[in-house]
Amino acid sequence: MSTATAEHVDSQDEAHHHPSDRKYVQIAIILAIVTALEVGTYWMESVPGEVLIPVLMLMMVYKFFYVAAWFMHLRFDSPMFTKFFVVGLILATIVYGIMLTVFEFWHKG
Amino acid sequence: MIETTSRAIGVYTRPKGNTGWRDWITTVDHKKIGILYGATAMLFFLIGGLEALLIRLQLATPDGTVLGADTYNRVYTMHGVTMVFLVIMPLAAAFANYLLPLQIGARDVAFPRLNALSYWVFLFGGVFLNMAWIFGDAPDGGWFAYAPNTGMIFSPGKGMDFYALGLQITGIASLVSAMNLIVTVLNMRAPGMTLFKMPVFTWMILVVQFLLLFAVPVITVALFLLLFDRNFGANFFNPEMGADPLLWQHLFWIFGHPEVYILILPSFGIISEVIPTFSRKPIFGYPFMVFSGIAIGFMGWGVWAHHMFVSGIGPISIAAFSVSTMFIAVPTGVKILNWLATMWGGKIRFNTPMLFASGVVSMFTIGGLSGVTHSLAPADTQQTDTYYIVAHFHYVIFGGALLGIFAGFYFWWPKVFGHLLDEKLGKWNFWLMIVGFNMTFGPMHILGLQGMSRRIDTYSPGFGFEFWNMFATIGAFIIGLGVLAFLLNVWISARSARGAPPVGPDPWDARSPEWFTPNPTPVHNFDEDIQIESLDEFWHRKYGLDEDGRVVRVATAEEVCQDGSATDTHLPSPSYWPIVLAAGLPLIGFGLMYSLWFCVPGGALVLMAIYGWVFEPADDPDGSHDHGHDGHGEDDAVLLGGSAENAEEAPVG
Amino acid sequence: MAEAAAVSHGHGTGTGLSNNKLLMWTFLGSECLLFGGLISTYLIYRSRFGDGPAPGDIFDIPFTSVSSFVLLMSSLTMVLALSALQRGDIRNNRIWLLTTALLGALFIGGQVYEFTTFLREGLGYTTSPFSSAFFTLTGFHGVHVSLGIVMLMSLLISSFRGTLTKERSETVEIVGLYWHFVDVVWIFIFTVIYLVPSPTS
Numbered sequence: 001m002s003t004a005t006a007e008h009v010d011s012q013d014e015a016h017h018h019p020s021d022r023k024y025v026q027i028a029i030i031l032a033i034v035t036a037l038e039v040g041t042y043w044m045e046s047v048p049g050e051v052l053i054p055v056l057m058l059m060m061v062y063k064f065f066y067v068a069a070w071f072m073h074l075r076f077d078s079p080m081f082t083k084f085f086v087v088g089l090i091l092a093t094i095v096y097g098i099m100l101t102v103f104e105f106w107h108k109g
Numbered sequence: 110m111i112e113t114t115s116r117a118i119g120v121y122t123r124p125k126g127n128t129g130w131r132d133w134i135t136t137v138d139h140k141k142i143g144i145l146y147g148a149t150a151m152l153f154f155l156i157g158g159l160e161a162l163l164i165r166l167q168l169a170t171p172d173g174t175v176l177g178a179d180t181y182n183r184v185y186t187m188h189g190v191t192m193v194f195l196v197i198m199p200l201a202a203a204f205a206n207y208l209l210p211l212q213i214g215a216r217d218v219a220f221p222r223l224n225a226l227s228y229w230v231f232l233f234g235g236v237f238l239n240m241a242w243i244f245g246d247a248p249d250g251g252w253f254a255y256a257p258n259t260g261m262i263f264s265p266g267k268g269m270d271f272y273a274l275g276l277q278i279t280g281i282a283s284l285v286s287a288m289n290l291i292v293t294v295l296n297m298r299a300p301g302m303t304l305f306k307m308p309v310f311t312w313m314i315l316v317v318q319f320l321l322l323f324a325v326p327v328i329t330v331a332l333f334l335l336l337f338d339r340n341f342g343a344n345f346f347n348p349e350m351g352a353d354p355l356l357w358q359h360l361f362w363i364f365g366h367p368e369v370y371i372l373i374l375p376s377f378g379i380i381s382e383v384i385p386t387f388s389r390k391p392i393f394g395y396p397f398m399v400f401s402g403i404a405i406g407f408m409g410w411g412v413w414a415h416h417m418f419v420s421g422i423g424p425i426s427i428a429a430f431s432v433s434t435m436f437i438a439v440p441t442g443v444k445i446l447n448w449l450a451t452m453w454g455g456k457i458r459f460n461t462p463m464l465f466a467s468g469v470v471s472m473f474t475i476g477g478l479s480g481v482t483h484s485l486a487p488a489d490t491q492q493t494d495t496y497y498i499v500a501h502f503h504y505v506i507f508g509g510a511l512l513g514i515f516a517g518f519y520f521w522w523p524k525v526f527g528h529l530l531d532e533k534l535g536k537w538n539f540w541l542m543i544v545g546f547n548m549t550f551g552p553m554h555i556l557g558l559q560g561m562s563r564r565i566d567t568y569s570p571g572f573g574f575e576f577w578n579m580f581a582t583i584g585a586f587i588i589g590l591g592v593l594a595f596l597l598n599v600w601i602s603a604r605s606a607r608g609a610p611p612v613g614p615d616p617w618d619a620r621s622p623e624w625f626t627p628n629p630t631p632v633h634n635f636d637e638d639i640q641i642e643s644l645d646e647f648w649h650r651k652y653g654l655d656e657d658g659r660v661v662r663v664a665t666a667e668e669v670c671q672d673g674s675a676t677d678t679h680l681p682s683p684s685y686w687p688i689v690l691a692a693g694l695p696l697i698g699f700g701l702m703y704s705l706w707f708c709v710p711g712g713a714l715v716l717m718a719i720y721g722w723v724f725e726p727a728d729d730p731d732g733s734h735d736h737g738h739d740g741h742g743e744d745d746a747v748l749l750g751g752s753a754e755n756a757e758e759a760p761v762g
Numbered sequence: 763m764a765e766a767a768a769v770s771h772g773h774g775t776g777t778g779l780s781n782n783k784l785l786m787w788t789f790l791g792s793e794c795l796l797f798g799g800l801i802s803t804y805l806i807y808r809s810r811f812g813d814g815p816a817p818g819d820i821f822d823i824p825f826t827s828v829s830s831f832v833l834l835m836s837s838l839t840m841v842l843a844l845s846a847l848q849r850g851d852i853r854n855n856r857i858w859l860l861t862t863a864l865l866g867a868l869f870i871g872g873q874v875y876e877f878t879t880f881l882r883e884g885l886g887y888t889t890s891p892f893s894s895a896f897f898t899l900t901g902f903h904g905v906h907v908s909l910g911i912v913m914l915m916s917l918l919i920s921s922f923r924g925t926l927t928k929e930r931s932e933t934v935e936i937v938g939l940y941w942h943f944v945d946v947v948w949i950f951i952f953t954v955i956y957l958v959p960s961p962t963s
Binding site: 018020021024025027028031032035038039041042049052053056057059060063064067068070071072073077078080081084085087088089091092093095096099100103105 | 777783784787791792795797799801802805806824827831838840842848935943950953954959
């Protein structure tokens with residue numbers, strides 16, 4: 001149908017806006033560096049948990065959203081897709097966060 | 110280009126033709142799938158109803174001996190599971206399947222074959238669950254299946270495995286159908302139909318699909334953990350090893366409370382169509398109706414622990430969940446107010462659909478109010494596990510959800526079958542059900558507050574329970590008569606419609622776009638796209654304003670309706686694969702329970718079906734309706750099968 | 763599927779988005795709740811190891827770091843496969859699809875090795891709530907990766923049959939979405955389960 005044709009044209013247009021392979025490799029390098037930093041914390045035994053855990057979380061979130069934004073194309077694609085993903089993420093975080101709270105998970109540190 | 114490949118593989122021919130049983134098992138038509146859903150769910154409804162009558166017979170007199178304790182446990186468990194998962198949910202799916210594409214002016218759902226898959230998976234899951242009776246090992250742990258009571262030590266038979274696997278299978282059906290309908294609503298609307306011109310029913314179904322989308326995986330996790338505990342010796346719910354049984358309760362109710370809204374919102378949607386039509390007024394506060402539905406959907410996620418006030422979750426949790434539970438009454442109250450305001454000042458016709466709809470408004474209000482009493486933790490502590498709870502949720506699910514579905518039956522019967530149901534029998538149907546219902550469940554409030562605990566198989570004389578129990582049992586049989594009146598009505602109306610002229614295009618002076626199609630709906634739905642300019646588009650084409658600003662009829666329904674004469678509409682081709690894929694799942698289930706060897710044919714069926722599905726062009730170039738086809742459909746077809754379908758297997762493990 | 767046929771003539775999808783991609787994203791949204799449940803279960807039980815090995819005693823961080831890195835890089839090769847096909851470069855598309863599948867298989871191999879090592883060190887599936895939760899969570903993730911490999915291999919077969927062309931790059935994109943999602947879940951698991959200091963006995 002005309003619609004399907006239109007979509008195909010669109011997707012090819014989009015393809016031009018997609019980053020180059022070079023960019024993808026750069027992003028992978030950044031991700032690799034962050035992963036190396038994360039793993040590096042394993043040998044830093046003197047760092048207290050109150051510092052270590054937030055730093056780790058920050059790096060994890062950074063990697064998470066970098067992959068989602070670039071490799072999953074959420075940066076370039078329709079915000080609708082982002083919404084589905086983010087709603088799922090937020091709902092899961094809140095609901096299971098409450099559940100963990102009820103289990104007094106955070107008290108144990 | 111794909112055609113050549115699929116011919117090269119060329120092993121399977123596509124089903125052809127449009128008649129007979131073969132058509133029913135291969136259909137991808139959303140209307141036929143809707144009818145299949147409805148008919149199947151009604152069969153399960155009769156089974157579940159029979160179980161209810163057995164329960165009431167056992168409890169009619171003190172020291173009842175009709176069933177015995179063990180069978181009683183199985184019967185009440187299967188009654189609950191059947192009514193929730195195999196009756197109310199699929200009945201809502203029946204209405205959603207049939208009406209949602211019509212209400213948004215679409216040719217079909219976005220993924221017709223996935224739609225067929227949902228139905229067959231549901232059917233096989235339901236049959237699988239009920240086969241537990243044949244194997245003499247029906248589940249006996251309640252529909253909530255609290256672990257560790259449902260673990261191997263306390264439930265050594267296969268019953269709870271039937272429960273867990275059966276719900277896992279029907280869960281796949283719900284999830285697939287949720288994804289399908291969400292895409293349908295977002296992508297398939299008729300030109301001009303913005304989200305806020307969609308009928309309230311479509312809106313409520315959309316909210317329900319989102320609830321399913323996010324709630325089903327939670328029960329999937331819980332059921333997997335239970336299965337692994339039971340079959341592989343895992344320690345998720347084994348307190349001896351330091352596990353916490355509350356984990357099951359949390360996971361179950363994180364799913365279970367949204368589930369309550371999954372059950373009730375479709376019925377809210379149905380009566381939001383019925384009440385304006387029979388009050389001859391537009392729905393009062395349409396945006397409030399929509400937003401309160403969305404609000405219920407969101408808030409439904411934050412109240413689950415009010416099912417666990419006596420489970421030992423700590424005072425802070427109890428306080429927090431008390432407050433959130435009180436809050437959720439607000440959007441529900443908004444809805445009730447809006448229905449009343451819609452009726453207010455309207456020229457109300459009390460046809461059967463309207464009777465049932467008013468039944469929902471009144472009965473659900475009672476159920477809602479008794480629900481609010483549970484938000485007060487001290488009162489709830491008294492009520493927990495008593496008949497007061499049984500009374501409450503039957504007022505919500507029977508008085509709210511089921512009566513609404515009956516309103517829908519009477520309202521849309523002409524749309525589906527081309528003839529009306531008999532009004533006189535319909536009124537008998539309504540009054541028998543509403544009287545029987547109140548006789549059955551009304552006294553349970555009293556019994557509960559007197560301290561009669563639920564789930565017990567009998568009680569001793571002398572506690573003052575005798576009278577109301579007998580009363581409730583009589584009520585239950587009156588409900589049974591009401592259901593018989595409905596079945597009789599279906600039969601008699603079909604007989605008297607034979608040979609009679611078909612019902613006109615607009616028997617109720619209706620409002621929403623599904624009535625643009627003739628009755629019954631032709632296989633291709635709409636002859637041509639409808640251009641939507643307002644909410645209640647169908648009504649606005651029939652009525653206009655004269656110079657004095659009064660509403661006058663400007664067109665007859667016959668002029669507004671399409672005549673169903675289009676012949677060159679392209680239809681999605683039927684397929685064998687949905688039923689083949691679905692048939693593999695119960696085999697895998699039996700394999701996990703009895704012998705892993707059963708998994709081999711089951712897995713083979715599933716795999717074969719997936720690959721058959723992927724390589725089958727979605728549209729058969731040799732099919733009977735092949736006009737206006739340009740090949741793109743096929744590309745997309747193969748693509749879907751390859752990705753989403755395999756992905757779908759993921760939660761199955 | 764027949765969505766193109768089902769869309770009424772003369773107007774596009776309501777959102778202008780592909781039905782198939784939207785379907786995959788709804789599915790991924792749903793998967794968040796699935797993995798969320800498994801991860802929370804693990805977190806609740808991670809300190810309940812009874813007499814068995816504790817997570818802090820048994821995790822081999824350097825080894826898991828390597829396999830995590832492998833999975834992360836498979837996301838890169840996946841996106842390169844898509845980008846190649848979008849350019850119409852069938853050859854590179856096949857190479858990168860195969861590489862992605864191999865990296866995935868390497869990750870699974872690493873997981874099998876990890877599981878057998880744990881088993882040898884006395885951490886069986888039934889040892890403790892911790893062990894059950896750990897094996898279930900990582901096992902579910904492993905099953906997801908394996909299904910992804912099956913999909914990638916199916917794409918490869920389809921490519922060699924000549925049906926995976928530039929026009930159908932959306933298929934690769936959708937499989938890619940699934941693959942990246944599985945990777946993203948592992949990013950979460952790797953940090954929260956492995957790197958955040960675990961209880962020791």
